[in-house]
Amino acid sequence: MFRVNENYLKLPGSYLFSTIGKKVSAYAAAHPEETVIRLGIGDVTQPLPPVVIEALHKAVDEMGNASTFHGYAPDLGYEFLRKAISENDFQARGCQITPDEIFVSDGAKSDSANIQEIFAADSRIAVCDPVYPVYVDSNVMAGRTGTYDAATETWSDVIYMPCTAENGFVPDLPKERPDLIYLCFPNNPTGETLTKVQLQEWVDYANREGCVIIFDAAYEAYISQEDIPHSIYECKGAETCAIELRSFSKNAGFTGLRLAYTVVPKALKDQNGTSLNALWARRHGTKYNGAPYIVQRAGEAVYTPEGQAQVREMVGKYMKNASYILNGLKEAGYEVYGGVNSPYVWLRTPDQMTSWEFFDYLLENAHVVGTPGSGFGPSGEHYFRLTAFGTWENTVKAVDRIKAL
Numbered sequence: 001m002f003r004v005n006e007n008y009l010k011l012p013g014s015y016l017f018s019t020i021g022k023k024v025s026a027y028a029a030a031h032p033e034e035t036v037i038r039l040g041i042g043d044v045t046q047p048l049p050p051v052v053i054e055a056l057h058k059a060v061d062e063m064g065n066a067s068t069f070h071g072y073a074p075d076l077g078y079e080f081l082r083k084a085i086s087e088n089d090f091q092a093r094g095c096q097i098t099p100d101e102i103f104v105s106d107g108a109k110s111d112s113a114n115i116q117e118i119f120a121a122d123s124r125i126a127v128c129d130p131v132y133p134v135y136v137d138s139n140v141m142a143g144r145t146g147t148y149d150a151a152t153e154t155w156s157d158v159i160y161m162p163c164t165a166e167n168g169f170v171p172d173l174p175k176e177r178p179d180l181i182y183l184c185f186p187n188n189p190t191g192e193t194l195t196k197v198q199l200q201e202w203v204d205y206a207n208r209e210g211c212v213i214i215f216d217a218a219y220e221a222y223i224s225q226e227d228i229p230h231s232i233y234e235c236k237g238a239e240t241c242a243i244e245l246r247s248f249s250k251n252a253g254f255t256g257l258r259l260a261y262t263v264v265p266k267a268l269k270d271q272n273g274t275s276l277n278a279l280w281a282r283r284h285g286t287k288y289n290g291a292p293y294i295v296q297r298a299g300e301a302v303y304t305p306e307g308q309a310q311v312r313e314m315v316g317k318y319m320k321n322a323s324y325i326l327n328g329l330k331e332a333g334y335e336v337y338g339g340v341n342s343p344y345v346w347l348r349t350p351d352q353m354t355s356w357e358f359f360d361y362l363l364e365n366a367h368v369v370g371t372p373g374s375g376f377g378p379s380g381e382h383y384f385r386l387t388a389f390g391t392w393e394n395t396v397k398a399v400d401r402i403k404a405l
């Protein structure tokens with residue numbers, strides 16, 4: 001009889017967002033008179049920018065015409081998009097990333113989950129705690145994380161790097177040497193970020209110790225302060241130790257359209273001199289057939305001057321929500337973080353409530369849904385995440401209800 005990949009059976013029970021979904025549905029069914037406001041899940045709500053819609057229409061028409069039809073996309077993505085990415089996201093910031101170091105894909109979730117495949121099976125991973133769950137779970141599926149301890153909700157072979165108010169939500173360098181280090185800044189879930197000087201310390205550490213940093217920059221467009229790096233390649237030496245993940249999802253509202261890219265510099269090599277760029281190209285060629293032509297054209301449109309202006313306006317609306325949440329909660333006496341370079345506000349639960357106790361309290365008394373911090377890792381306990389991705393009206397209503405508690 002066949003057997004399944006038993007690593008999958010090691011994954012802890014219920015997925016965070018399905019638990020939240022069930023609790024919210026049960027509450028809504030029992031209280032049909034209340035309007036529940038959802039500031040839990042990290043999904044955008046604004047429609048796509050007009051330049052994106054125009055580019056999609058144009059590309060769709062091309063697909064219906066024999067002389068401009070497109071079949072399979074090139075493995076790495078269309079040159080027009082990789083060139084626009086290289087010029088706008090990197091060269092314009094002084095980073096020497098070239099189009100052949102950029103791999104276009106349909107999402108940073110899948111890239112962040114798949115990138116571990118090109119590393120040795122016994123690689124040690126280090127993650128921030130709290131953390132975007134995909135990094136750990138994908139390594140569990142690959143059999144790399146040891147045994148799970150349900151009491152502490154940790155894996156024996158994973159190095160956890162706590163990020164709490166005490167260290168400003170920036171991890172300390174690990175005491176044991178990892179092979180792969182996952183960093184996400186601006187961070188999901190804490191909404192906090194690090195400075196270029198702080199990121200440089202990580203790059204220097206990785207080069208010195210022979211580690212690879214997988215840098216998730218999915219929230220790059222939300223950076224508002226000057227000294228915050230938009231790309232890890234703004235740091236000296238990052239091209240020999242870092243892979244960067246980017247996504248059009250939060251940056252341009254593409255969560256339902258699907259477009260992302262991963263940067264694997266040619267200078268990034270393992271101890272035997274094997275190029276990770278060549279390996280990832282090989283992997284892409286075998287397991288992936290490219291993001292749709294029409295979506296890559298839509299992505300290209302984001303880099304036009306009108307596209308940049310429209311995306312800035314969209315991000316600005318979410319950031320207006322973020323500051324309303326941040327200021328409202330401060331006025332109500334909460335200890336709050338994030339919300340300045342990120343669409344997430346991270347608050348400390350009042351009166352030592354656990355994250356789930358506060359979830360229930362908020363749902364029952366303010367009819368507002370957020371995300372319990374403990375769902376992102378043990379160091380997220382006693383914290384809670386609210387997102388700025390709602391509408392302005394709902395955001396104001398939610399914050400006013402919380403203030404009135």
Ligand SMILES: *Cc1c(COP(=O)(O)O)cnc(C)c1O
Binds near residue numbers: 106107109132
């Ligand atoms: C939303 C998000 C992504 C983006 O995922 P897509 O698959 O591109 O939609 C990546 N990383 C983090 C941390 C995120 O929160």
